[in-house]
Amino acid sequence: MGTGCFLHTALLLMAQALPQLEASQYCGHLEYWNPDNKCCSSCLQRFGPPPCPDHEFVENCGLNDFGDLLTHPFRKCPPGQCNPDGAEQCSPCSSGVAASTPMGNGGRTLQRCKEVPKPIPPKGFCPLPSEETRAPISPVSSSLSWTTKSTSTQPSFVLISVLILVLVLLLISAVILLLPLQRHCCRHKGKTISLPSSGLVCGDPNTYTLPSLHSPSPGALEALETRTTEKVYLPPLLGKDLPGLESQPLSRLLDELEVLEELIVLLDPEPGPVGCMAYGTTRHLAARYGLPATWSTFAYSLRPSRSPLRALIEMVVAREPSASLGQLGAHLAHLGRADALRVLSKLG
Amino acid sequence: MVVLLLCLPLLRSLTRTMLLRIFDSGLLVCQSVPWCGDRIYNPLEQCCEDDTILPLNRTRLCGPNCIYWPCFELCCPESFSPQKKFVVRLKVLGVKSQCHSAPISRDCGR
Numbered sequence: 539m540g541t542g543c544f545l546h547t548a549l550l551l552m553a554q555a556l557p558q559l560e561a562s563q564y565c566g567h568l569e570y571w572n573p574d575n576k577c578c579s580s581c582l583q584r585f586g587p588p589p590c591p592d593h594e595f596v597e598n599c600g601l602n603d604f605g606d607l608l609t610h611p612f613r614k615c616p617p618g619q620c621n622p623d624g625a626e627q628c629s630p631c632s633s634g635v636a637a638s639t640p641m642g643n644g645g646r647t648l649q650r651c652k653e654v655p656k657p658i659p660p661k662g663f664c665p666l667p668s669e670e671t672r673a674p675i676s677p678v679s680s681s682l683s684w685t686t687k688s689t690s691t692q693p694s695f696v697l698i699s700v701l702i703l704v705l706v707l708l709l710i711s712a713v714i715l716l717l718p719l720q721r722h723c724c725r726h727k728g729k730t731i732s733l734p735s736s737g738l739v740c741g742d743p744n745t746y747t748l749p750s751l752h753s754p755s756p757g758a759l760e761a762l763e764t765r766t767t768e769k770v771y772l773p774p775l776l777g778k779d780l781p782g783l784e785s786q787p788l789s790r791l792l793d794e795l796e797v798l799e800e801l802i803v804l805l806d807p808e809p810g811p812v813g814c815m816a817y818g819t820t821r822h823l824a825a826r827y828g829l830p831a832t833w834s835t836f837a838y839s840l841r842p843s844r845s846p847l848r849a850l851i852e853m854v855v856a857r858e859p860s861a862s863l864g865q866l867g868a869h870l871a872h873l874g875r876a877d878a879l880r881v882l883s884k885l886g
Numbered sequence: 887m888v889v890l891l892l893c894l895p896l897l898r899s900l901t902r903t904m905l906l907r908i909f910d911s912g913l914l915v916c917q918s919v920p921w922c923g924d925r926i927y928n929p930l931e932q933c934c935e936d937d938t939i940l941p942l943n944r945t946r947l948c949g950p951n952c953i954y955w956p957c958f959e960l961c962c963p964e965s966f967s968p969q970k971k972f973v974v975r976l977k978v979l980g981v982k983s984q985c986h987s988a989p990i991s992r993d994c995g996r
Contacts, residue, residue, distance in 0.1 A: 574938045584936055600963075605956075606947035607972070610963045651937075652924070663986060829979065832930070832942050836958045844992060849976060852989035856978045 562598045564649065568626050570601040577651035581611065586659035587624040588612045594621055594628045624661055713860060717785070782886035784864030789855045790885065791863065792848070800881045802845045808838070818873040820847045826869045827854050933957035948972045952994030959991055 564571045565578035572579050581599035588594060592615045599611040615621055615628035791798055805820045821834045827850065837846035854861050863885060870879045919926045922934030932939050935956050948954045948961035949972035960975045962985035975988035 572936075572938055574940060579936070604946070607961050607963075608947065608950055833958060833979065836942070836955055839955075840991075849991065853976055853978060856976070856987075856989050857980065 560602065562601075562603050564603065565598060567597055568595055568599075569650075570598045571603040571605075572651055573603060573605050575651055577649045579651045582626055582658055583656075584659075585611050587626070587661050588621065589624075589662040590664035591622050591624070592620055592628065595626050709860070783867050783882065784862050786863045786885065787855075787859070788851060788861040788863055788866060789859075791851055791866070791882075792855065794885060797881060797884055798848065798851075801878055802847045804878045804881065805847050805875070806841070806845055818875045820850060822873055823847070823869055824850050826872065829853065948974055949994045952992065954991075960985055960988055962988075 561567075562569070562571045562578075568581050569578040570581060570584070571577075581595050585595075585599055590612070593612045594615055595611060596609060596613045600607050600609040601611075602608055618631060619628035620631040621628040791801075805818075805823060808819050808821065821831075821838070824834045824837070824846075825831070829850070833853075834846070837844075837849045840846065840849065863882065867879055867882055870882065920929055920934065921927075922932075922939045923937035925939060927934060927939045932941055933956075934940075940957055942955075942957050944956060945953045946956055946961070949963075952961075952972055952974060954961050954974045958977055960977055960983055962973050962975050964971050964973050972994040973990055974992045974994060975983070975985060976991045977983040978988060
C-alpha cells in the first residue's frame, strides 16, 4: 500500500514536471487541431508513421490547439504493448493485432479538414541506438527526417548509395567543366560577373515561393544600379585575390569564425555605411543571392541572438553547395563594400 | 472581379495554375499564382505550410521555450532520450526542407 501510494505520487509529480499538453478540445487522439483552417488534421498525414519500432503517437501528436508543438510527437509503448509494424498506436504484445484507430475520443467534436489527397509521408530515420530497438530499421541519425511535403517512397540502401555516388561524380565533373568557363567569362566581361540567379528556385506553384519573388523589384534594382554606377569601382583586392577565393567553397566562411565575425560587424548593422540610407548591408547581399525581402525581414528579426549574415551564408550553402567565396566577393564588390572585401581577402 | 470569375472555371479544369488579370493602362496581363491545398494565396504576405495558409509573420512555439517562424523555419524534435530537445532549422527556399538536412538556426534546449 505504502509503495503503491509512493509510486502514484511520484508519477503525479513527474507528470506535472513534464510540459503540460492538454488534450485537444476539438479533435481525436490521432488528430490535431489546425487553428488556421479551423479543422482537425491527421497526425499520420503530417508526421508519417512512428519512425522507431515500439513507439506510438502521443495525444494529438504533441500539438496544442494553438498549433504549438509542445512535446515530441512519438513516445515509447507502455509496458506490455508493442508496435513492430509502425502503426499509429501500440497494441498488446501477445495479441499481435494492431490497435484500431479511434474515430473519436471522449465525445469531442471532429471537424475534419478537407485535405487534398496525397500520399502519407514515409517513415523517417529512427534516432535511437540499435540496442534500444527490437528491430533496427535504418541507420541511426541525429534527427528525424520529417518533410514539409513528400511524394516519394523510401528506396533501398543500395539504390541510395548508387544515387549518391552518381550525384557526387556529376557534381565533380560539373565543377571541373564550369570552373574554367567562369574564369574565362570573368576575364572577358571585366567588371561584370554573371552569378547564379533565381533559376535555381523551383517554379512549382505549389511551393511557397515563386521564381519572380527572388528577383528584386525593378524599382529597387534600378536604385541599386544607380548607386552602383555612382560609386562603383573595383578595389585592387578584387583582381588580385578573387582567383584564390573562387576555388574555395562558401562553407569555409562558416568555419573561419574570426573572419565571419568581422563581416557580421561590417554588414549586419543598419543603416549601412552611407548613413541614413540602408545600403550595402546583409539585406542587400541577400537580395543579390536571390532571397526575397520577406526573408531578410525575418532574418533581421532574429537579432541579436542570431546574425542575419550567418543565416544567409547557411541558407546559400544549403541551397547551392558549389557556391564559392569568389561569388561572395563579387557581390560585395558590386555593393561597394571594399571594407568587407578586405576582410574576406584574408581567406585568399 | 468578373474577369476573375470567368478565368476560374475555364482554367481550373486544365491545370492547377490560376490566372489573374492585372489591369495596367488597359493591358491585360495574366500571372500565375500559387496554390495551397485548394486555395490560392499571396506569397508576398503569406506562405503555405502543411496545406495551411499562414501570414509570413506567424510565430509558434517549438517545445515549451522556443518561438519559431513556421514560414521560414522548421521545428525539429532532436531525440527520443529523456533530455528531449527541440532544434529550429532554416527552411531552404525553393526546395522541400527536411529536418535531417536543413541548417540549424537555433537550439531550443528542453
